[in-house]
Amino acid sequence: MDSFKELQESISNALVSTTRTATRIGAADIPFQRTLNPEVATALDEQNARLLQLAQRLLANAASSSEATAPKLPDVDAIDGNWRGIIDVVDSLLERADTALDEYTGVVKRLAQTGAQPNEPAKKIRMTHLPNTWPKPQLSFEHVPQNNETGGFRPLLTSKPHAKVPFAECFKTFKDDNGREQYPHPYQTEIESYQYPPWMYEKSDPQPYPPFESTTAALVDTPEALAEMLAELKKAKEIAIDLEHHDNRSYIGLVSLMQISTRDRDWIVDTLKPWRRQLQCLNEVFADPNIIKVLHGAYMDIVWLQRDLGLYIVGLFDTFHAARSLGYTGASLAFLLSKFANFQAQKQFQMADWRIRRPLSADLFNYARADTHFLLYIFDNMRNELIDRSDFSNPQLDKVSEVLEKSRETSLKRYEHPVYDTETGLGNGGWYRLITRTPVRYTPQQFAVFRAVHKWRDDVARAEDESPLFVMPNHVVFSIARVLPADKAALFAVTQHMSHILRARADELVAVINRTKDLPNPPDLDETLNKISAMLYQAREERKGAVAKPVLEEAPAVSTLNLTPMFPTPVGPPPRAEESKFWGSLLSGGASTQRSQDVVDITLGIPLPPLTAEVFAETVGSTAAEETPKPEPKFIPKEERPGEDKRTDIFIVKQLGGKRKRGAVDSPATPSRDADLAGNADEVMLEEDPEESRRAAKALKKQQKKEKKRLEALRQAGEEDVEEQEEAKEEEEAPFDYASAPSVMRAHDAERNRNKNEGGKKKKEEKKKSAAYNPYAKLADVPKGLARTQKEKAGRSKTFRS
Known part of the structure; x- marks a missing residue:
């Protein structure tokens, strides 16, 4: 120690x-010091190289006992390029420290002995995944997944229970918007015409769920267990369903587990059995309109059931849509479990590899079972709350019907084979969405390599039945397109985390890169994105603009006008700009992608004539006064100019009247001022209308009377007050003497000399008159904030006072 x-x-x-x-x-001073002293620059470079070498050794030692790979740091710029690798190494260190602490404190041992309790908070448990050498379970299926199918997805049904449309009608193809042949949804008619039972709109007491600790789920991994479960499900009024899906080691993914619960029992169905297609018998329950199927977030579950098992759901209630309609702060299944059942789900198992060897561990088994064990109880509570907050007389406020309609739309989802479009990159696995969401600027050569590498990754993933992200992460595709490695060594330097598939096919990928770099006239990134954006924009306009055309043909007044559009119709909004409108060309090297936005179609209620140049031209004869030429000013000598009026036009507004400020006191010398007012009034009356003159004289006399009364009251109140106020007024009205004013620049010196001469004593009046200039005096004239909160003392309360 x-x-x-x-x-x-x-x-x-x-x-x-x-x-x-x-x-x-x-x-900020280091570049300056480098240029000022070359010796400092040399010393800094030596220290940088030493620190990089030490960092390289530390990373290598830290990554030697973990799955992470230490990045190479040849120079300072390599730190930014390999920052993700550095983070992975640090994360591996923290993870190992966390595991060591759990082992030291005994957390891992306790979990291994007793198992994690299902209602306890989630604890750190180290997950186990299948190694790369483990055989894939999909290779043992009776129907091995095919990843290169290009036509429409043919339903896997061999029969159609609860059918309203004959079974043979489900295999008549149609063409979609892209001209490809597709198969219809087998239960589309049954779902669209389905009427939910009346009890869905009636409140009822939630039925409690069986205790989780004292019950268990039955594992369905044989045809006999499947038949027994099916017989129990046919008796139920509502069932809860959930799936566990795996897509990391499969191109299209595969359903690895299915959980089903009724009010009394739970089942865990192993969907990795070679006879998994026999689960189509569950359509006798899943397509039964008399049984409500409760799922949470069934958007992808509906598609996975069709693709792998040939199952379809009629009568769906999605608790995710119910949570959104009720405005909950969360919409996940873990949130609903905590809210209604006070159950904390161990969500660290959410990303578990559900292909691991059966039977499942107790932790995984309990986690899978909890997803449906409480779901019907949650359904009861949410349905009652939807009914309470619905107004069935107003369709806009009918929340129950809103949730059921959204659930119906979810159950109509249809699976389609993933099609890769090399030219446009459209689709879920295409390159268009990836590159438009990433702020990159590529040369034509780099863009061509990006598309070629992305296409090569998709082909390899289909051939190996692996996820494209497992073959090569997205950031590696961008790095390869930026660096353009010419050999395997350069490729390995770019890809720090390399899968065994990429390592085995490195020569193939290098050949693709070199072959693409030598292509003549490679496509430009911006031009290609503009073309694709214009194509998507035109397709959207064709879909939503079919209704507006008949409206213009029916209007007779509009048809007689020669309409010219105010603005040219854009072909499509550009997905990215050459430079920022705010920053200019400052960020042109790494300009971010601008997503395409729909251009608002402005339709005017009254059609306008063509806005040509003639509209804005001046009309002849409309402004005759402006067209008359103005005479040029003529110079007149001073001797020939007429004489000026000697009477002055200067007057004082304060003397002519107006409201006075409250509290103001006039000078006692009112008679002379009144005489001036009278004189001015006479001069004004000589030049004005007689009627107006009489009114002005009357108002002036009235004002003089008020002044006399006010002065008489002041004299009675006290002569001294009047004299002081008059003196103060004279001081206020006295003009400012700039010559005798103290200097602003030498204000403090003048004050110090004055204090020295007077012996440090100043009278109150002189201090007031000759105070030194303080430039910070006005800073105190600001609104004051709230007083500091006073803390309560022992035995007293600031809220109530006696």
Whole structure:
């Protein structure tokens, strides 16, 4: 322990001294110091190389005992390029430390002995996944998945229970918007015409679920167990269903587990059995309109059931749509379990590899069972809440019907084979969505390599039945397109985390890169994106613009006008701009992608004539006064100019009247001012209308009377007050003497000399008159904030006072 303490102290002291030395020069001053002194630049380069070497050795040692790969750091720029690899190494260290702490404290041992309780909070458990050498379960299926099918997905049905449309009608193809042949949804008519039972709109007490701890689920992994479960499900009024899906080691993915629950029992169905297609017998329950099927977030479950098992659901209630309609703060299944059942789901198993060897461990078994064990109880509570918050007389406020309609639309989803389009990159697995969501700027050569590498990855994933992300992550595709490696060594330097498939096919990928780099006239990134964006925009306009055409043909007034559009119809909004409208060309090197936006179609209620140049031209004869030429000014000598009026036009607004400020006091010398007012009034009356003159004279006399009364009241109140107020008024009205004012620049020196001459004593009046200039005096004239909150003291309360 003492040796460890000494080592810890020595490391801490070394780090403190190193940090202090490094912070003596600011980071912004380092380039300046480099240019000022070449010796400093050389020393910095040597230290950088030494630190990079030490960091490389540390990363290599840390990654030697983990699955992470230490990145190579040949220079400073390599740190930014390999930052993701550095983070992976650090994460592996933290994960190992976390595992060691769990082993030391006994958490792992306790879980291994007793097992994690299902209602306890989630604990850190190390997951086990199938190794790369483990045989894939899909290779043992009776119908091995085919990843290169290009036509429409043919339903897997061999029979159609509860059918309204004959079974043979389900295999008549149609053409979609892209001209490809597709098979219809086998139960489309049954789902669209389905009427939910009346009890869905009636409240009922939620039926409690069986205790989780004292019950268990039955494992269905044989045809006999399947038949027994089917017989029990046919007696139910509603059932809960959930799936566990795996897509990391499969191109299209595969359903690995299915959970089904009734009010009394739970089942775990192993869907990795070679006879998995025999599960189509469950359509006798799944397509039964008399049984409600409750699922959570069934958007993908509906598609997976069709693709792998040939199952279709009629009468779906999706609790995800119910949570959204009720405005819950969360819409996940874990949130609903915590809200209604007070059950904390162990969501660390959500990304588990459900292909692992059967039988499942107790932790995985309980996690899978919990997804449906409480779901029917949650369904009861949410249905009652939807009924309480619905107004069945107003379709806009009928939340029950809203949730059922959205559930119906979800159950109508149809699976289609993934088609890869090399030219446009459209589709779920295409390159168009990936590159439009990533701010990259590629040259034509780099863009061509990006498309070629992306296509090569998809072909390899289909051939090996692997996920494209398992073959090569997305960031590696971008790195290869940016660097353009010419050989295997350069390729391995770019791809730090390399799968065994990529390592085995490295020569093939290098050949694809070199062959694509030599292609003449490679496509430009911006031009290609603009073409695809225009094509998508035109397709959207054709779908939504078919209704507006008959409206223009029916209007007779519009047909007689020669309409010209105010703005040219755009072919399509550009997906990205050459430069930012706000930043200009500052970020042109890494300009981010601008997503295509629909252009708003502005339709005017009254058609406008063509806005040509003639519309804005001046009409002849409309402005005759402006067209008359103005006479040029003529110079008149001073001797010939007429004499000026000697009477002055200067007057004082304050003397002519107006409201006075409250509290203001006039000077006692009112008679002379009244005389001036009278004189001015006479001069004004000579030049004005007689009627107006009489009104002005009357108002002036009235004002003079008020002034006399006010002054008489002031004299009675006290002569001294009047004199003081008059003196104060004279001081206020006295003009400012700039010559005798103290200097602003030398204000403090003048104050100091004045204090020295007077012996440090100043009278109150002189201090008021000759105060030094303070440029910060106005800073105090600001609104004051709230007072600081007072803390309560022992025995007293600030809220109630006696």
